[in-house]
Amino acid sequence: FQLFYSFFKSLVGKDVVVELKNDLICGTLHSVDQYLNIKLTDISVTDPEKYPHMLSVKNCFIRGSVVRYVQLPADEVDTQLLQDAARKEAMQQKQ
């Protein structure tokens, strides 16, 4: 239950690109919760002419369920650690 929540907590403060089911937002990951709701600060909309109403917004709260992807900086991610954690999580789920 905790795997991706802990993973995102380790990325707080990093720049990420959150792709919502309808469009793109880039920002700095400010905080995350157990539902993977995300608070982004200092956001920029990647296609400003399509979505001008966000131009003055600096921070936003995103409901976890509308996220399609989160693009991550590859060098901030420890893939070995992730793989081991995923194996453990899978084992816990079976019981």
Added chain:
Amino acid sequence: MEKQPTTNTVEEPLDLIRLSLDERIYVKMRNDRELRGRLHAYDQHLNMILGDVEETVTTVEIDEETYEELYKSTKRNIPMLFVRGDGVVLVAPPLRVG
């Protein structure tokens, strides 16, 4: 009740995915999207972390006069990606053509 703290046998579909950790996989998603990448992590919701991914989005344009279907696909590469499980439809080893 039997408890199975560790097991090397494949019992449930999620075990098949476990076997693919650190391997390249193919993921089919909703809205005609496909991903190919290296699986680093997953959970029971099928949230996943993929490394070195290529995303393909396929669209169909229809010529209004001839009703011809023109299939277009757009690809992009992303070094490390979290994918939310509610968009995932299929997980498989990568398709090899030829």
